[in-house]
Amino acid sequence: MYTVTVRDHFMIAHSFKGEAFGPAQRLHGATYVVDLEFRRPGLDAEGMVVDIGRAGEVLRAVLGGLNYHNLDDEPAFTGHNTTSEFLARVVFDRIVAAIGRGALGPGARAVESVRVTLHESHVASASFEGRVNGAP
Amino acid sequence: MYTVTVRDHFMIAHSFKGEAFGPAQRLHGATYVVDLEFRRPGLDAEGMVVDIGRAGEVLRAVLGGLNYHNLDDEPAFTGHNTTSEFLARVVFDRIVAAIGRGALGPGARAVESVRVTLHESHVASASFEGRVNGAP
Amino acid sequence: MYTVTVRDHFMIAHSFKGEAFGPAQRLHGATYVVDLEFRRPGLDAEGMVVDIGRAGEVLRAVLGGLNYHNLDDEPAFTGHNTTSEFLARVVFDRIVAAIGRGALGPGARAVESVRVTLHESHVASASFEGRVNGAP
Amino acid sequence: MYTVTVRDHFMIAHSFKGEAFGPAQRLHGATYVVDLEFRRPGLDAEGMVVDIGRAGEVLRAVLGGLNYHNLDDEPAFTGHNTTSEFLARVVFDRIVAAIGRGALGPGARAVESVRVTLHESHVASASFEGRVNGAP
Amino acid sequence: MYTVTVRDHFMIAHSFKGEAFGPAQRLHGATYVVDLEFRRPGLDAEGMVVDIGRAGEVLRAVLGGLNYHNLDDEPAFTGHNTTSEFLARVVFDRIVAAIGRGALGPGARAVESVRVTLHESHVASASFEGRVNGAP
Amino acid sequence: MYTVTVRDHFMIAHSFKGEAFGPAQRLHGATYVVDLEFRRPGLDAEGMVVDIGRAGEVLRAVLGGLNYHNLDDEPAFTGHNTTSEFLARVVFDRIVAAIGRGALGPGARAVESVRVTLHESHVASASFEGRVNGAP
Numbered sequence: 019m020y021t022v023t024v025r026d027h028f029m030i031a032h033s034f035k036g037e038a039f040g041p042a043q044r045l046h047g048a049t050y051v052v053d054l055e056f057r058r059p060g061l062d063a064e065g066m067v068v069d070i071g072r073a074g075e076v077l078r079a080v081l082g083g084l085n086y087h088n089l090d091d092e093p094a095f096t097g098h099n100t101t102s103e104f105l106a107r108v109v110f111d112r113i114v115a116a117i118g119r120g121a122l123g124p125g126a127r128a129v130e131s132v133r134v135t136l137h138e139s140h141v142a143s144a145s146f147e148g149r150v151n152g153a154p
Numbered sequence: 155m156y157t158v159t160v161r162d163h164f165m166i167a168h169s170f171k172g173e174a175f176g177p178a179q180r181l182h183g184a185t186y187v188v189d190l191e192f193r194r195p196g197l198d199a200e201g202m203v204v205d206i207g208r209a210g211e212v213l214r215a216v217l218g219g220l221n222y223h224n225l226d227d228e229p230a231f232t233g234h235n236t237t238s239e240f241l242a243r244v245v246f247d248r249i250v251a252a253i254g255r256g257a258l259g260p261g262a263r264a265v266e267s268v269r270v271t272l273h274e275s276h277v278a279s280a281s282f283e284g285r286v287n288g289a290p
Numbered sequence: 291m292y293t294v295t296v297r298d299h300f301m302i303a304h305s306f307k308g309e310a311f312g313p314a315q316r317l318h319g320a321t322y323v324v325d326l327e328f329r330r331p332g333l334d335a336e337g338m339v340v341d342i343g344r345a346g347e348v349l350r351a352v353l354g355g356l357n358y359h360n361l362d363d364e365p366a367f368t369g370h371n372t373t374s375e376f377l378a379r380v381v382f383d384r385i386v387a388a389i390g391r392g393a394l395g396p397g398a399r400a401v402e403s404v405r406v407t408l409h410e411s412h413v414a415s416a417s418f419e420g421r422v423n424g425a426p
Numbered sequence: 427m428y429t430v431t432v433r434d435h436f437m438i439a440h441s442f443k444g445e446a447f448g449p450a451q452r453l454h455g456a457t458y459v460v461d462l463e464f465r466r467p468g469l470d471a472e473g474m475v476v477d478i479g480r481a482g483e484v485l486r487a488v489l490g491g492l493n494y495h496n497l498d499d500e501p502a503f504t505g506h507n508t509t510s511e512f513l514a515r516v517v518f519d520r521i522v523a524a525i526g527r528g529a530l531g532p533g534a535r536a537v538e539s540v541r542v543t544l545h546e547s548h549v550a551s552a553s554f555e556g557r558v559n560g561a562p
Numbered sequence: 563m564y565t566v567t568v569r570d571h572f573m574i575a576h577s578f579k580g581e582a583f584g585p586a587q588r589l590h591g592a593t594y595v596v597d598l599e600f601r602r603p604g605l606d607a608e609g610m611v612v613d614i615g616r617a618g619e620v621l622r623a624v625l626g627g628l629n630y631h632n633l634d635d636e637p638a639f640t641g642h643n644t645t646s647e648f649l650a651r652v653v654f655d656r657i658v659a660a661i662g663r664g665a666l667g668p669g670a671r672a673v674e675s676v677r678v679t680l681h682e683s684h685v686a687s688a689s690f691e692g693r694v695n696g697a698p
Numbered sequence: 699m700y701t702v703t704v705r706d707h708f709m710i711a712h713s714f715k716g717e718a719f720g721p722a723q724r725l726h727g728a729t730y731v732v733d734l735e736f737r738r739p740g741l742d743a744e745g746m747v748v749d750i751g752r753a754g755e756v757l758r759a760v761l762g763g764l765n766y767h768n769l770d771d772e773p774a775f776t777g778h779n780t781t782s783e784f785l786a787r788v789v790f791d792r793i794v795a796a797i798g799r800g801a802l803g804p805g806a807r808a809v810e811s812v813r814v815t816l817h818e819s820h821v822a823s824a825s826f827e828g829r830v831n832g833a834p
Contacts (some may be wrong), residue, residue: 020511025549027411031303031319031360036200038259040207041358047303047319051412064444065507070550071448088303099201113338135509139299140321140820141161142206146156147255153527163819167711167768169729172472174531176479177766183711183727187820207714223713234780235473238427276684276731277433277479286427291828292783297821304640310667312615336716337779342822343720371609373566395718412548413569414614420563435683439591439632454577455591459684494585494601496575543651547571548595581742582803584751643745646702685705686750692699 019128020058021069024074028081030088032100037148039099045090047116049107050098054113055147062125068111069123076121080112095146102136110146117150136148155266158212164217168217168225168236169191170267175235181226184274186241188217190249191283193229193268198261205259212257216248238272241283246270246282291402293386294339295327300353304361304372311371317362320410322377326385327405327419334397348393352384374408374416382418384408389422411418411426427538428466430475432482435459436493440508453498455544458513460489462521463541463555470533477531484529485500488520510544510552518542518554525558563674565601565610568618572625576633576644583643591636592682594649596625596656599677599691606669613667620665624656642677646680646688654678654690661694699810702747703735704723704754708765712780719779725770728818730785734793735827742805749803752781760792779782782816782824790814790826797830 031047054077056068089100099103111131117126133147167183181262188214225236234240246268253262269283303319305406324347328340361372370376389398405419437535439455462485464476497508506512518540525534575591600612608677633644642648654676661670677691706753711727733759738747769780778784790812815828 019554020514021543021553021555022511023551023553025412027413029314029318029320029411033185034200038202038205038207042301044358045303045360046301046358047321049319049321049411061509061511062299064446065509065512066443066446067511067552069446071446074549086316086318088317101197101201103158103197104201107156113324115193135157139321140297141210141299142205143159145157145159146155147157151328161820164750165722165726165728165819167725170472172548174472174474174477174479178709180766181711181768182709182766184709185729185819195811206803222724222726224725237428237469239469239475241472261810263461271429274703275729277482278709279431280433280475281429282427283429291826292786293825293827294783295823295825306608310608310610310613333781334781336718337781337784339716339783339824341718343718344823350799373605373609374691375566375605375611376609379564405798407565413618415567416611417565417567418563419565433684435685437586437592437683438588450573452576453632454630456573456575457591457593457683464622467575489686494590496589506585513698547573547593549571578744582744582746582749582751595824645741647702647741647747648745650700679701685754687703688747689703690699691701691703 020061021055022070022073023053023055025051025053026074026081027069029087029099030087030089031082034099035102036099037062050102051137052077052109053135053137054109055135056126056129057131057133058066058129060128062128065128066125068126068129072122076113076116080109080116083112096146102138103146104144106136106146109136110148114150156197156203157191158206158209159189159191159210160206160213161187162213162217164221166223166225170235170237172235180266187273188213188245189271189273191271192244192262193264193269194265195273196264197256198264202261204262204265208258211229212249212252216245216252219248220244238274238278242270242272242280242282245272246284250286258287291331291398292333293327293329294342294345295325296342296349297323297325298349298353299323300357302356302361306371306373308371309327310423311414323408323409324349324381325407325421327407328382328398328401329403329405330401332400334400335351340395340398340401344394348385348388352381352388355384356380372412374410378406378408378416378418382420383409386422428469428475429463430478430481431461431463432478432485433459433461434485434489436489438478438495438497440497441507442507444507458510459545460485460517461543461545462517463543464534464537465538465539465541468536470536474533476534476537480530482520484521484524488517488524491520510546510550511554514542514544514552514554517544518556522558564605564611565599565625566617567597567599567612567613569595570618570621570625572629574628574631574633578643578645580643583658589667594646595681597679597681598636598653599679600670600673601675601677603620604672606672608697612673616666620657620660624653624660626659627656628640646682647690650678650680650688650690654692658694678687699737699739700741700747701735701737701808702750703733704750704757705731705733706754706757708761710764710767710769714779714781715832731744732750732757733815733817734789735815736806737811737813738809740745740808742808742826746805748806748809752802756793756796760796762787763792766810768790772833782818782822783826786816786824786826789816790828793828794830
């Protein structure tokens with residue numbers, strides 16, 4: 019199995035609901051350094067898992083929809099705690115949708131699975147991985 | 155699959171038995187920077203894999219049982235070389251036991267698997283991963 | 291010259307005023323991974339620059355005054371953009387004050403200078419360094 | 427499952443064929459920082475996945491066959507783009523061959539799978555993982 | 563003293579002349595991960611050392627003049643070994659020139675010194691630092 | 699000013715004397731990841747601060763005198779706590795001595811200062827820097 023990984027980041031404000039979160043119930047924020055992995059059993063005709071340039075652009079575009087936002091104000095997240103693991107899934111879903119509409123090129127539809135990791139500090143991270151719908 | 159990872163470290167002395175270890179047969183030591191990963195297919199009601207605060211406390215407590223010890227003097231390790239991979243398994247077993255007795259909260263019993271990685275330097279690491287007994 | 295460095299982090303929300311900040315004028319947030327360096331020409335009687343355990347506790351206490359805060363609501367920062375470089379200076383001033391009141395032990399008053407670095411992502415950081423008032 | 431990982435690096439020149447590569451069609455180069463992981467369900471009699479010293483030597487020898495080369499001149503790669511993912515597979519195949527001929531010691535034949543990751547920068551990497559032929 | 567640092571990278575081919583370089587006399591290449599530091603005793607009216615967004619753009623533009631090049635073919639480097647330390651100076655000179663012509667904004671002319679670090683692998687780096695001509 | 703940095707590591711056992719050290723008074727150990735920096739105002743005829751290959755060998759040789767040792771048994775350290783900052787000075791002195799006897803080549807005598815940093819974990823490090831005796 020081949021994997022290609024690209025990295026970028028985004029910075030947001032949010033707060034959490036629930037006693038378990040302690041002081042993180044207050045409005046605070048985070049930098050998320052994001053690793054996006056594409057997995058595929060074989061390479062395309064040019065020797066690539068995905069076009070790494072386009073992968074970086076798609077990641078930047080997806081993170082651009084979150085970057086410099088107060089996630090407490092995002093209608094899409096109403097009723098959810100935007101924990102790192104929750105956000106990893108959000109980014110995963112948006113990347114898979116981008117693959118589906120061809121944003122990474124037609125070859126990227128051969129990508130079998132994707133993993134998204136959000137590093138929230140030097141001591142904590144969260145990720146979501148799953149198969150890409152309709153992967154062969 | 156969701157993953158949450160927390161990092162901490164411990165510092166020990168030990169020596170190895172066996173010619174393969176060369177100069178590491180002498181009493182020496184190591185800093186182990188530890189990554190502890192919890193994996194689970196879904197999130198709990200609050201949007202978490204585990205309570206990351208409690209995860210950090212449990213990891214600190216488990217590593218506290220090894221930190222600043224000379225492992226050559228630990229009865230639990232008699233007859234074993236305390237290699238990085240062996241110690242990764244030791245930490246894994248103790249984390250799984252902590253989950254079992256509820257130290258991470260009742261929700262953490264839904265954790266399906268755990269991975270423990272010990273970084274012994276900038277160029278070498280070892281890990282052990284396995285299912286959590288009784289995971290659904 | 292000897293240096294000892296300890297690392298910790300804090301997570302805040304804030305926004306910036308001024309067109310130069312572009313989308314960062316919106317309420318967002320950041321994780322700051324903080325490196326705190328103490329510099330001193332000689333070691334104390336026990337062979338230390340500072341007691342590294344106490345240094346970590348003091349850093350944690352100082353960052354605790356910022357952690358999980360919305361800096362836009364802090365009276366101390368009214369009229370200032372809480373950029374990384376500005377916050378590096380804030381942490382510096384509070385560390386120097388802690389040295390002054392003996393929180394790091396009497397020996398720490400021999401510390402000549404301090405440097406505080408705030409890493410806001412994997413590609414950007416800021417720092418402030420200066421002499422400790424009254425250093426010999 | 428146990429894993430042991432060792433790290434080393436190599437530096438090469440190459441160019442790519444295909445419009446997708448944009449300016450990377452020109453002769454350029456890369457440093458590849460390589461993580462080599464060995465996976466095995468149990469430990470050997472001495473408590474190891476593999477002899478980490480020999481693992482490092484074998485990795486160095488394999489990378490030595492690529493280090494300071496212009497890959498455009500390597501007959502083995504004619505007709506291929508030597509992308510990071512392609513090179514990860516090349517290193518994988520050579521490590522597996524080394525295991526097969528006993529370069530890592532007889533015990534290393536119990537290694538079940540190997541993963542090779544090539545970090546080409548602080549924001550991009552690629553890997554190949556697969557089973558070791560004839561693993562039990 | 564305040565410092566702001568931004569990171570980017572470039573990838574080049576080159577070879578060295580001189581027996582001391584051993585196999586690096588062959589055509590090979592490198593990824594250089596670049597840290598660019600700006601130092602200044604005070605902040606501007608908006609609380610910045612430099613506009614970090616513009617700093618990133620200027621760094622990208624300067625590295626774009628080297629990225630995906632075979633440095634052996636660059637007339638500017640004829641007769642020089644393009645070692646990491648030599649290239650750190652090249653990047654420094656071009657950044658200082660960019661400051662001089664106002665590419666970082668008029669405020670950036672208050673920058674007192676600049677440091678450029680090139681990381682060529684996980685175990686080696688080189689840097690050049692100097693005052694900015696005409697700094698107050 | 700030019701700087702070249704090389705990295706290596708060593709692993710030791712030791713214990714500390716003095717209540718300030720708490721549990722670190724017990725026999726334990728550490729991995730020290732070492733960054734060795736050479737500083738020099740100009741480059742040599744081949745465009746180097748020092749021959750980076752020789753620098754790596756000299757660092758390896760110096761660390762080899764400590765690696766896999768129990769520092770409590772080293773006569774050279776009797777009566778001293780072998781803290782990270784103390785050991786940074788030890789490595790510094792031995793590197794400077796190596797420069798003095800020509801181990802880095804005659805050109806290395808132009809090195810003006812040296813800095814040695816010992817990373818003892820992901821959250822703590824210590825360093826010593828000083829001029830090289832007899833530097834021009």
